[in-house]
Amino acid sequence: MTEKKGTKEPRKGDRLAEYRGRRDPRKTPEPVPADKALPHGDDDTFVVQEHHASSLHWDLRFERDGVLVSWAVPKGLPWSPETNHLAVHTEDHPLEYATFEGDIPRDEYGGGTVTVWDRGTYETEKWSEHEVKVVIHGSRVSGRYVLFRTGGKNWMIHRMDPPADPEAEPLPEALRPMLPVRRARLPRDQDAWGFEFAWGGRRLMAYVEGGRTRFTDGRGRPVDGPAGLGSRLGGRLGARPAVLDGELTVLDGRETYMIFDVPHLDGRPLLDVPYRERRARLDELDLSGPAWQTAPWYPGDGDAVRETAAEQGLPGVLAKRLDSPYAPGEESGAWRLIEVSARRR
Incomplete structure (x- = not known):
């Protein structure tokens, strides 16, 4: 699948200014590049990081124009098209962040433990300011997904393919103990x-x-x-x-x-x-x-x-x-x- 013509987002100034402004490289092990991002690569890398911060969430990131465009997904990627999950758009991250794992000090922005939950490649079907359609290929999650903006930084993520595991059953609403x-x-x-x-x-x-x-x-x-x-x-x-x-x-x-x-x-x-x-x-x-x-x-x-x-x-x-x-x-x-x-x- 290929991206629709004319949907690629133009580069903007220093895409990493907000990222750098939130972090002190003397206090956090996260990569903090001194220079602005430059496009390189094939815009086809994605990563999902499990982030045990003040509340557990998963960070979904896509390589795009020299940065990782990022969303925080509190409940992780939906495994079935029957459920949409909230995805909060966050600041762009440097490409080096795709391999980052470590402990961010608790008194720093995003303090907590970060681990790579999944990584792989993706293909873009559509990319605009209000809608992103991609096909991701990871070791733990694969399939067609769409992110659509609902207001401000709030987006929703929806799985477009059938359930990743058709035999999986949702948790029961209530179960009386034996x-x-x-x-x-x-x-x-x-x-x-x-x-x-x-x-x-x-x-x-x-x-x-x-x-x-x-x-x-x-x-x-x-x-x-x-x-x-x-x-x-x-x-x-x-x-x-x-x-x-x-x-x-x-x-x-x-x-x-x-x-x-x-x-x-x-x-x-x-x-x-x-x-x-x-x-x-x-x-x-x-x-x-x-x-x-x-x-x-x-x-x-x-x-x-x-x-x-x-x-x-x-x-x-x-x-x-x-x-x-x-x-x-x-x-x-x-x-x-x-x-x-x-x-x-």
Whole structure:
């Protein structure tokens, strides 16, 4: 595909004046060229950078007339044509920024960590002050996209092609958590079970997408999460959509979200996936932070877990069959809550 004749934007003065005016090269590791930008290259490079600044967003940049024309996209590039995402036009960046990764000091403009999320080439179909149509070819995202101006610096980005992953499913609006039945004794066949601590907290389901998080309670009703938890947890998962199941409890005097299941991940419902495999996928996410932790689990070792729970003053132990699916809203014998005060077998 080739650009329509007459749509190429003419060069303007010093395209990098605003960029330089916002940065002190003595304080930031970002490239800050002393000279004005000069056209070179084929106007075919694009990059998407994940930017953990005051709020997580993704920076979309296209090489154009010697600079990287840039938009900040708070929720990342849409994977389906059914959803448009906000894209805020920002100052032009130097071409050297296409390979930049590093930590910008927190007290500097754009302070935070920058990593390259994707890069590749693109073709221009149309480029004007109000509309940009491109075909991008990256390793993580490819396809036809259009950016259109809605007012001031605010634009929207729309995917024109079919979904990048036709089998991907959006996160559910609400998912009621699976519930255990109460039992007085540990299961006889402990090798067929995994064991977790019962934390005695408030059940919360977390829906993470585009770096943002919303929560529902044990009845599937929308609720507010603890201050700051949603944005920080969303930032940890980045562009990976997920539904997390956990309890909000107090550990060492601090409110902590203990995560013990993942019923939906990367556009795939995991309801029919065995508990053992869901836990393995959850562990791979390595979710550990100042206000959240991946809860530990112990296959086949219920007696030791129960003894530790009693020593720590925890209310009980959860026994979960290793082959059990996730049954939203159901009280299932595949999950069992055993109180530590109950008599052992």
